[in-house]
Amino acid sequence: MSNINAAITAVGGYVPDYKLTNAILETMVDTNDEWITTRTGIKERRILKDPEKGTSYLAIQAAQDLINKKNLDASTIDLVIVATTTPDMPVASTAAYVASEIGAVNAFSYDLQAACSSFLYGMSTASSYIESGRYQKILLIGADKMSSIIDYTDRATCIIFGDGAGAVLFEPTQEKVGLEDELLRSDGIGRDFLKIKAGGSLMPASQDTIDQKLHYVVQDGKNVFKYAVSNMADVSEQIVKRNSLTNEDIDWLVPHQANKRIIDATAKRVNLPSEKVMMNIDRYGNTTSATLPLLLNEYETQLKKGDKLVFAAFGGGFTWGSILLTWAYNS
Numbered sequence: 102m103s104n105i106n107a108a109i110t111a112v113g114g115y116v117p118d119y120k121l122t123n124a125i126l127e128t129m130v131d132t133n134d135e136w137i138t139t140r141t142g143i144k145e146r147r148i149l150k151d152p153e154k155g156t157s158y159l160a161i162q163a164a165q166d167l168i169n170k171k172n173l174d175a176s177t178i179d180l181v182i183v184a185t186t187t188p189d190m191p192v193a194s195t196a197a198y199v200a201s202e203i204g205a206v207n208a209f210s211y212d213l214q215a216a217c218s219s220f221l222y223g224m225s226t227a228s229s230y231i232e233s234g235r236y237q238k239i240l241l242i243g244a245d246k247m248s249s250i251i252d253y254t255d256r257a258t259c260i261i262f263g264d265g266a267g268a269v270l271f272e273p274t275q276e277k278v279g280l281e282d283e284l285l286r287s288d289g290i291g292r293d294f295l296k297i298k299a300g301g302s303l304m305p306a307s308q309d310t311i312d313q314k315l316h317y318v319v320q321d322g323k324n325v326f327k328y329a330v331s332n333m334a335d336v337s338e339q340i341v342k343r344n345s346l347t348n349e350d351i352d353w354l355v356p357h358q359a360n361k362r363i364i365d366a367t368a369k370r371v372n373l374p375s376e377k378v379m380m381n382i383d384r385y386g387n388t389t390s391a392t393l394p395l396l397l398n399e400y401e402t403q404l405k406k407g408d409k410l411v412f413a414a415f416g417g418g419f420t421w422g423s424i425l426l427t428w429a430y431n432s
């Protein structure tokens with residue numbers, strides 16, 4: 102085991118100004134505020150309206166927020182990872198563009214895609230590089246312009262997702278803080294339950310796929326819900342147990358924001374009261390790769406050095422997992 106620990110030493114975030122409320126959605130599809138609120142906990146989501154701007158715009162704003170708050174010289178960043186499921190383009194790396202735009206001129210960079218678990222997996226990747234001793238500063242950004250892949254005539258999906266981005270900086274430390282344990286999983290059984298059918302190598306985009314709206318997200322919500330509830334709760338419980346911790350040792354649950362009922366079930370399994378559960382789904386909906394860093398950005402001032410955080414996520418693929426991390430600073 103390396104004696105170098107990988108700590109989060111700064112956070113940043115960004116959401117676009119435009120609020121897509123439940124009241125507005127009521128005018129677009131056959132739905133209502135009461136259904137959306139009781140089934141998901143969502144009241145509004147942020148949408149990047151400018152058609153000229155993609156996920157990189159969100160990522161750059163979040164990274165810039167972190168850089169300003171930390172007073173960081175971007176040229177010292179070694180690696181920029183953009184966790185995203187909505188890259189600017191299918192081929193050119195979004196992360197490469199983001200790194201150049203923020204002045205990370207000495208960094209290498211790439212995108213990481215694991216649907217709603219992209220950021221969680223990215224935490225594992227970034228930490229491993231740091232623990233290896235090869236790199237000193239890794240900027241991990243979770244960013245998604247979900248509105249670019251949502252069919253706003255499909256009430257099963259358009260009420261759920263929003264746009265946003267969050268960023269964290271990983272740095273080495275000898276102190277007993279940072280990422281302590283991870284439990285990451287995947288199961289291809291989920292491929293048919295949550296996907297965009299066309300636009301990839303299996304079914305390239307064509308006039309026909311566009312006419313059939315196959316370039317939008319489709320979800321078998323009931324099945325995804327079933328797997329998400331049990332798997333997110335299972336890994337969270339396991340990571341707490343195998344580190345010989347009890348609910349009293351955990352200061353915060355940092356859960357992916359897909360559905361308040363999934364979050365509540367996970368919190369219940371690890372026996373944590375709502376005061377210890379980070380939540381912003383009511384205001385942002387499911388921002389996919391951005392949910393976890395956006396939570397950290399919002400709760401940063403409440404976090405204290407030494408706090409134990411349990412992260413949990415579940416997403417398309419299926420992909421899921423949990424991470425145990427000790428917070429490294431007081432803000």
Ligand code: UT7
Nearest residue numbers: 132133136140217256257260322323325326329359360416
């Ligand atoms: O982050 C990635 C992973 N994704 C998730 O974790 C999402 C997991 N799934 C969910 O969060 C939930 O399944 C949803 C919120 C998507 C749906 O909630 P549900 O309680 O599973 O509803 P349902 O799909 O079983 O639909 C129940 C009823 C249906 O009507 P019938 O067949 O009972 O007459 C739907 O047609 O609700 C209807 N319905 C709606 N009604 C009003 C579906 N969407 C809506 C809507 N407004 N937006």
